[in-house]
Amino acid sequence: MSAEHNLIELDDHDRQSAGRTAPVRLVAKRGRNVRLVAAFVVGVVLGGIGAGELRDSREERERNASVSLVAFPASVGSGGSDATGILQMDGQLAVINAGPAPITVSSATGQRPAVQVHDTGQSRLLRPGGTGWISVKLRIECTLAFGSEPLSIRFSVQTADRQVREVSYPVAVAGSAWHHGAERPCAGLADSAMYRD
Template sequence: MSAEHEVIDLDEHDHRPADSDGTVPDRLVSRRTMNVRLVAALVIGVVLGGAGASELRVSRDERERNASVVLVALPEDSVSGDSGTEVLGVIQLDGQLAVINAGPAPITVGAAAGQRPGIQVRDTGQSKLLRPGGTGWIDVKVRIECSSSTAFESEPLSIRSSVETADRRIREVNYPVAVKGGAWDRAAEMPCAYLSYAGKRGG
């Protein structure tokens, strides 16, 4: 009967993995933890990289926006002045330039000047702060030679202006101003006709 106690029950199974010392499960857990950490680090890196790139893009766009200048200018109808001198055939007008900030950021328009044979324009030393889409008026002195054929030619007059942008930098900007048929052309017509008539009578 003692042999019954030595019989091996073949239905009993050891459910542990082949490596009975238990090191395989620990290795698997360690490997899985490492994989999870690597994936997490990769995801965090992608997120941070994307956020950094987005921030750089926003910063770059803001710098470009603050540095951009788009001006539109035209002579205003408000003009006054004297009738000039008979000897020189020159008239002086007090005029205005309407300046429109067509850019995306506020700007300050300072000195403005332009000239070509027959006409000279210069500002009176004032500056104007213009918000985006805003319009300001710059007082200017206009000198016109009545005998010149190029003063009011069809080509626009290039006005050079100093502009302080939102990033506090000063930039030189050139913008065209149409003068033919405009306020200065109309204001000069009668005084120049008078000077021409007076000159003929004097001759």
């Protein structure tokens, strides 16, 4: 036996062992990187979905809480007058829901010198874009009622989120259906006042 074979080369064994484990470590490292990237992508996707849901929920709450309406005098009905030149009539106020969610209009009142309006206590559910007619009582002082100043009508409105909000809308009375409906009775009041004098 020669002396060459009796020597154990420790350095060779480490090189062979290192050569075999290096690819295993590289594969494990790549696998870990792939898992980290996959976890990151899943986190981004879930975060994006969560943020989108939160934004949608907030937008829906804002939409359900918003009130946008338009109102105008729609018609005038029967009524009577007293000796002081005050005309009391029934009428209707048309209300259009210009907002994005349904609303329930529960009251409508307005007052300025010579004109008073109040609803008769009936609520109206209005879908988005829908129109409802609210029955009102009108009190009109004929000599002063029909100036150019609009009448601010205050509405009590329940929104889709079940909150009650107060909103106002300026309604033009001059030239309206209420004005035209009151002209003849007011003229009759003026004539009777002239005959009394």
